[in-house]
Amino acid sequence: WSTVETVVCRFAEISTPNQDTVVGLQSTPETFFSLPETGCMAGAPRIRAMDESMNAASMSVQSSYPSLFQSSAEIPPFFVTYRWWEDEATTVLWAFDVEDIKRVIQYGLYRDENLPRSSLQSRNASAVDSFLLTLVQPKERAYIANLSFIQKVEEIIRRCKTNTPSLVAWSWFPPQVKRDLDPAAIADAIDAESHLHFTRIPFEELVRYSLGYPTIAVEWFLRQHTALYIHLLNYFNTFPEEIVRYAKVEQHLRNRSPFAHRALLHCLLALQSGGNYEIPSATPGFEFIADPIQGLFKDLPPSLTSILKVLSVLRVRFERQYVHARTMNWIKPFDTDFSLYEDLTGSTSAADFARTLTNADERSFSALTPQQVMAEDPAVTRLLSKWESLSIEVWECCTALPDMIPYIQDCLQALLVIRNYHSFSAIINGLQKYSITDSVFSSNGAAEAMALNPIVPPDLLLLIVPYQNYAAYRQQFQSSPGIPCLIPHIREYQQQGQPALLQMFQRMRNAMR
Incomplete structure (x- = not known):
């Protein structure tokens, strides 16, 4: 086979269009390539839609185009004997x-x-x-x-039911006047448009889609990327010299939206043979979100009420990670870890939960040294990142399941009793985030006020007030040392030098014996 035939064969294996789904009116273009039905070509209908789209380049007028995407092919196979x-x-x-x-x-x-x-x-x-x-x-x-x-x-x-955003048409078009744009900038614009359309798919619809249920929002998303292909095809027919520029755009899109990348690559393959194009792997486009969701239903005990609570927490994370983000990672699997929720619901009491967190924190802090803090060692960064993650996970749980807040408040008191200021301050920080999220606006006509939800007791809130480098907390730690909240002590070291840090470590180690 020629190089072009090999490229077409490999692409057909991973992008089998749906012959019954078209954009526009029905038409039957002539076959562009005629390849032998051997090897991967056995069953020529698998690439017929691609042949048709390739032939579009040679047609002066075309009223319909085959869909480039098949929704069932964009998620990993999901088979269960009993739903x-x-x-x-x-x-x-x-x-x-x-x-x-x-x-x-x-x-x-x-x-x-x-x-x-x-x-x-x-x-x-x-x-x-x-x-x-x-x-x-x-x-x-x-x-x-x-x-x-x-x-x-x-x-x-x-x-x-969740309010589904209105379905909108693809609205990025190749610039026809200022065509000398940088390929990276064009790739950014295409990826941003693809991301915008992804944000129109509610999380609940993605869960349904991952389990094999039909979803209008996903189908619409895929159709808009076929629309991108048609826009590009028309553009290249008008400005064939731009193919070279968009070959560079294709390179920038390789690690961006797999759907936008596939639409552009499909178009380039249709118009230019022998190009140095990277054929996408057989990875389904929605695997990054569907595979982790499928895993929940495969791995967790069969309790729908429990899984739906987990999904409610993950929905908050999904919106923060993908919807309220300027860019998104189309490759990294969606994080479905729910260890905080699991520890909360699996604990027998607030004291039991506090002890679970403290056992883990003691292991982390017992291995920490003053030299690591002074050198800004990765171990310190990991502890601070863990602190921030705990804070955000608390906010996720409160936002998704507000009825858990009273229990989290009890856990906060239990952490203070055993002097785990690390997790204590992280949880208060998470509750603070939620108190702002759940705030209420009021107006007296002349001015507006934003009243926060007072879910953190004032005496506990005082311990994380940053006034004078958390003076209230540092006084508390001095009189009742335990597992420290690192941020004030790091700042104290920066202001006062090594003796302050060594003193903190000495008190911590005495308390943990």
Whole structure:
């Protein structure tokens, strides 16, 4: 085979378009390549769509294009002999735990979309009224009182489901006037547009998609990347000299959006043979998010209510990591570690949870030396990063599951009792973050005020006030030493020198004996 034929063969193996999905009107272009049905070419229909798209370059007018993406091919295979969560969803919907019912409707892990509707319509009017009252603000009660029984059921379902962002069309276009842009800048713009479309997919939809359920938002996302291919194809037909520039753009996109990269590469392969293009691996485009989610359902005990709580925590992390981010990592697997939530729910008491954290902290701090702090050793960076991660994980849990806050407050007191200031300060910091997240705005007409949710007792909050380098905390540590909060002591060392640091280590070691 020629080099071009080999390239086409390899690409066809990892990008099998859906022959039934087209953009625009139906048409049947002539075959561009005619390859023998041997080796990877056995079953020529697998590359027919690619042949059609390649032939688009030679057509003066084309009214339809084959889709470049097939949703089922963009996640790892997921096979289970029994979808136990579907039966449990039915059980939960017929039970009486309002929060569990809300999460079941929110994630919709069942085949029959009418399942919540039929379940709620079978309840008596009093049960439906009570459920709906938990979902509305006091000022809305007069409104819902006038709804019929059927309307109340629909209102419950509407309020439990996540508001899906409106679907928008691909709106980045190759510049036709200022065409001398840097290839890296063009790649950034394409990746940013792809990222924007990814943020329009709710986390709940990605969970459903990862488990094999049809999802409109994902299908739309894939179609927009086929639209990118068509925009590029039209552009190159008008400005063929730009192919060289976009060959460099392709190189910059190799570690960015796999969908945008594939659309551009597909276009370049259609128009220019023999290019030095990197053929993507067979990795599904959504593997970075789907594989970790699938792992939860494979590895965790079969309890839908428990997994949905974990997913609620991970949803907050997903939005912070992908939605509220300027750029995203399309390759690194989504972090589904939920060890803090696991420790909280697995502990027998607040004291038990505090001891679990403290045992781990004692191991870390017993290996720490003053020399490592003075040299800004990676071990110190790891401890500070662990502190920050704990703070953010507390914020995630509070945001996703506010009913856990009272228990976290009890754990805070328990940590103070055993003088673990490291985890104590991290958890307070996380609670502070949530108190701002859950703040309330008020206005008296002339001015507005933002009232924070007072979830941290003032006497505990005083210990992490940064006034005079955390003077209240340092006084507490001096009188009742334990596992230190490092930040004030590092700053104290920077201001006063080595003796202050050595004194802190001596007190810590005496307390940990």
